[in-house]
Ligand SMILES: [Zn+2]
């Protein structure tokens with residue numbers, strides 16, 4: 001005995017379309033096969049809800065059902081037909097919750113999109129550090145991919161011939177199959193959903209409408225890209241079979257390292273050796289940055305682990321305007337060889353500085369073991 005459609009969805013007989021949609025969505029989410037793998041009971045409940053919804057969401061069908069019950073909804077109740085093409089509403093509701101794959105599994109057809117769309121491809125490109133920072137107007141690549149057959153221009157047919165309508169599905173590309181008390185529309189097994197077949201296939205592509213060939217393209221490298229940045233070239237992927245639209249081509253960048261810099265997003269870090277005496281007496285150091293020479297002033301008494309930030313001297317931001325910063329990690333450079341005179345002078349100095357350091361080593365340990373808040377902007 002079939003259950004009442006209103007009872008299945010748990011709504012009043014006077015429920016509005018909105019209430020019906022809401023109730024159905026709740027059930028569909030709860031009992032969706034993706035969430036209940038190998039659960040026959042959930043699957044039945046899901047189908048039951050889908051059937052109830054298909055009737056109560058259609059005002060004509062709902063009226064007939066209200067008047068005649070299940071008799072009015074399609075005779076014996078055995079011939080309920082699950083036609084995905086009539087299920088726009090269904091897709092709308094679930095589309096935002098599940099990927100197209102869920103529908104593909106359930107209804108034997110791809111959810112949305114063209115079924116003969118070509119594949120996306122991805123290639124990796126090595127880029128110098130300089131090109132990654134400043135960008136490059138034109139970079140060229142050559143690759144092999146499936147392209148439209150030049151002999152048949154994608155039709156897959158020999159010259160002067162054409163495709164023939166499939167006799168099994170009469171051109172619709174779909175056929176009816178039964179599963180339990182459902183009749184479902186699935187892709188035609190003879191023509192694979194094309195609705196037609198090719199009696200005289202093109203000899204160049206064996207009737208596929210595409211061949212593997214070399215392909216050259218050029219693109220612009222945006223300034224500021226990093227390792228792993230991906231650029232999409234629309235419609236430059238592989239073409240689909242029989243004139244199907246092309247997928248996209250993705251360029252994945254692999255940026256070479258510059259030995260001078262450690263990159264952290266848009267910021268750069270650099271170690272700068274400074275003669276140890278400069279920390280004591282103060283002085284100026286000249287720096288070659290990515291954007292020209294900079295002079296950094298070291299004040300007298302600067303600690304030997306000082307970090308100097310040069311704002312806007314980092315890598316350009318790809319998505320926003322401006323640049324990151326350059327952090328200079330000053331490091332005391334200590335001479336390893338002294339002559340007699342130098343040694344004597346320093347020994348004398350050492351006696352003059354007999355006092356002990358007052359600053360604890362805490363700040364250095366922080367730098368090694370974290371306490372990030374100090375440095376991050
Ligand atoms: Zn061909």
Ligand SMILES: [Zn+2]
Nearest residue numbers: 166169188191
């Ligand atoms: Zn067919």
